[in-house]
Amino acid sequence: MTKSCPALAERKAVDVIKRADTALAAAVSLALEEAVKQVTEDMRAIDQEDATPVLEYFAGVVHQRMYCLMCGADPDTFEGGDPDIAYHVIRNSQNIARHYWSADIEPYPPK
Structure with a gap:
């Protein structure tokens, strides 16, 4: 029977969470950029581009x-x-x- 190393298992868990953190941060940043882009286009369509909120x-x-x-x-x-x-x-x-x-x-x- 092979025994697992608790430190290795903990490191793997940390890596999984870190990858999820990184992916989440990237998704939020992208969503913010997309929101600004969409609102800019929509505000331009109603001739209100100067009222577009910033990121x-x-x-x-x-x-x-x-x-x-x-x-x-x-x-x-x-x-x-x-x-x-x-x-x-x-x-x-x-x-x-x-x-x-x-x-x-x-x-x-x-x-």
Whole structure:
């Protein structure tokens, strides 16, 4: 009987998740670019090209929906979310801004 190496099995699992993360990030980026392209074309067709939202607008929409999903809230109504998870997600964002981008922000104190 061959015994499997726990470290090798863990590494394989990490690789599977990393590939899924990479594919997901690429799909989201592509979807954002496609949304901007489609809206640009649609706005041009109604002579409203100057009112076309930029990619960051659509990224904000995705961010808001993902925030709701992370917190367990309905992304359409914002109902049902867990405030403790929301607190930790916001605190994590504050720490990222402070650590990586030198934001002048004091993260919420730990609970």
